[in-house]
Amino acid sequence: MWPAVPFYLYNDPILLYGLMYECMRSRQNELESRQRWTMPYFDLRYNASLGTVHEFAAAKYFARLMMTHPWRTMDPAQAEVFIVPTDVEPVFLEPDGPCGVDKYEGHLWETLREVFEQPYIRAKNGADHFWMMSANDPERLIEKYAPFVAQELRRVNHLHFLVVGVMELFPGRSLMALPAENQREVYVLNGTRRSRAWRCSLPVPFVHSFPFSEHGVAFSSFEVWMRREYIFYHQFSGFYQDERSRQLRGQALKIPQAAADPRRVWVGDRFVSSEELARGFRSSRFCLAIAGRKNGGPTRKFYDAVASACIPVVVSDQWLFSFAPFPGHLQHEAYAVFVPEDRWLNDLAGVIRELEAMPRRELLARYKALREAAPVLVYDRPDSHALGSVLLWEMNSRCGHTRRDEEMYPVGQPLRRPRPRKVNGSRVAEALLRVSGPKALAWRRNPSSASQYIG
Structure with a gap:
């Protein structure tokens, strides 16, 4: 300490x-x-x-x-x-x-x-x-x-x-x-x-979007986490977004066509109930956090992912430089994956293949790093x-x-x-x-x- x-x-x-x-x-x-x-x-x-x-x-x-x-x-x-x-x-x-x-x-x-x-x-x-x-x-x-x-x-x-x-x-x-x-x-x-x-x-x-989590409830053993039903998860609405954000988020709807197993992809462009939204985060391996409105604004979904033990996949050129909390004390790249916006738009298939093929050793390292970072990023848990x-x-x-x-x-x-x-x-x-x-x-x-x- x-x-x-x-x-x-x-x-x-x-x-x-x-x-x-x-x-x-x-x-x-x-x-x-x-x-x-x-x-x-x-x-x-x-x-x-x-x-x-x-x-x-x-x-x-x-x-x-x-x-x-x-x-x-x-x-x-x-x-x-x-x-x-x-x-x-x-x-x-x-x-x-x-x-x-x-x-x-x-x-x-x-x-x-x-x-x-x-x-x-x-x-x-x-x-x-x-x-x-x-x-x-x-x-x-x-x-x-x-x-x-x-x-x-x-x-x-x-x-x-x-x-x-x-x-x-x-x-x-x-x-x-x-x-x-x-x-x-x-x-x-x-x-x-x-x-x-x-x-x-x-x-x-x-x-984050949900009533407060119990101490460590989202984090299980790595073996249990590996058995999560979905690999990719993202729910969004373009109602509040500007054109750039809608374009970036709309790419997520193409992931089923790029994925090796479309059944392990859960993406949508509509509002869902809080219970369904939470279930998606808690049953997925990678959760997308895509740039928001006003020239790539921040997104709450990053913190929803962290609170749910889901590895954030950040599609935002600005995030590390202007949105990242506690940059003097957290190495965000250790647990989150960062994808340049242009690559997301022009090489979605390559991005998805790399994430699907992420070695078990790297997944374990990112999962452990996410577990270590979560208490610093989530409010109103007993360890907050x-x-x-x-x-x-x-x-x-x-x-x-x-x-x-x-x-x-x-x-x-x-x-x-x-x-x-x-x-x-x-x-x-x-x-x-x-x-x-x-x-x-x-x-x-x-x-x-x-x-x-x-x-």
């Missing part, structure tokens, strides 16, 4: 509730009645036992798992990192009335005022403060619903931001990260950088404290200074991917579980007991 990173989780009622408390209460019953595509409860104490999931809800899951993390300190003087848990997702807003836009902007103002009135933020000029944000295009949400807050954030020199996927680095896909010619480790940002509030930002994992630990290590190693994103990621200049330190997530998770396992498991079984963890 590397050194612990003591952190302080802001838990003042203003930060947790603010002016939005009554709005949250008024919508709670409506939200709890849904099962899929539902934002979990805004508060740190949301009822995860309902199994509500949403791909951009990472902030809620992250804050929840950090409440019982063994590195948490209640003494700000002992903290190396400070986490601000307030979410920016305006899920409780109404077009007008008592829960309108004014309430949202007031809530963010009140939150920022509370943070900046604390003495801790001045010690390092905010370089040790992180705001976990996981809404879809959070910068645009703040600009739309709280423009004065966005303007103030650009002016001050405080706070780092952690956001799902590429959005934290290149808002609105105004920048594209593409590999340099004939280079695997070097990439270049192309495009026009927008004026933005963020200072030092890190990619974080998506939330590993995810929080690696994110803390990334904060300390890549941020914690006064450099802004435009200095860390300049446009038009060759940039090199970080060299990972190769964390074994399973070992980190086991070590943390020995310390906080009983408390974390009790919290997970009974979210209503949250009051004892608020601090």
Whole structure:
């Protein structure tokens, strides 16, 4: 285990509730009645036992798992990192009335005022403060619903931001990260950088699509895994995609013609029930994670595959350079397969043959590497404290200074991917579980007991 990173989780009622408390209460019953595509409860104490999931809800899951993390300190003087848990997702807003836009902007103002009135933020000029944000295009949400807050954030020199996927680095896909010619480790940002509030930002994992997995439930022995019914799996809809993404994903429908045994291919282009979707991931060897909308955006299916012990096959030129979480600590190529977009479009048969012919020794190595990485990439399992630990290590190693994103990621200049330190997530998770396992498991079984963890 590397050194612990003591952190302080802001838990003042203003930060947790603010002016939005009554709005949250008024919508709670409506939200709890849904099962899929539902934002979990805004508060740190949301009822995860309902199994509500949403791909951009990472902030809620992250804050929840950090409440019982063994590195948490209640003494700000002992903290190396400070986490601000307030979410920016305006899920409780109404077009007008008592829960309108004014309430949202007031809530963010009140939150920022509370943070900046604390003495801790001045010690390092905010370089040790992180705001976990996981809404879809959070910068645009703040600009739309709280423009004065966005303007103030650009002016001050405080706070780092952690956001799902590429959005934290290149808002609105105004920048594209593409590999340099004939280079695997070097990439270049192309495009026009927008004026933005963020200072030092890190990619974080998506939330996967299904109610939370039990400890290691998806991982069996390698021999059992080899007997999975399907080799290739992908379900998608082109409804939300742009033309490039639809083209890339449409190639998956041709896999049965390229495969040696079409009966071991399960691909489709329609919405399916959550149960059927989960069954596909859990009964397949390779699961496709194909570039999404807006110039090859991120895809949640990567994390669905990891959570289901299915080797991800990533078809996205940008993923390793702009979507990959924890690049300083995980070697993603050890377990996932990466296919260039042009090859996917022009040599699909060759790609499928190579995957079908992957030697048993390589399959075993990738399966073991996937098992080691999973605790670092999946939220709200009993071993999810590993995810929080690696994110803390990334904060300390890549941020914690006064450099802004435009200095860390300049446009038009060759940039090199970080060299990972190769964390074994399973070992980190086991070590943390020995310390906080009983408390974390009790919290997970009974979210209503949250009051004892608020601090």
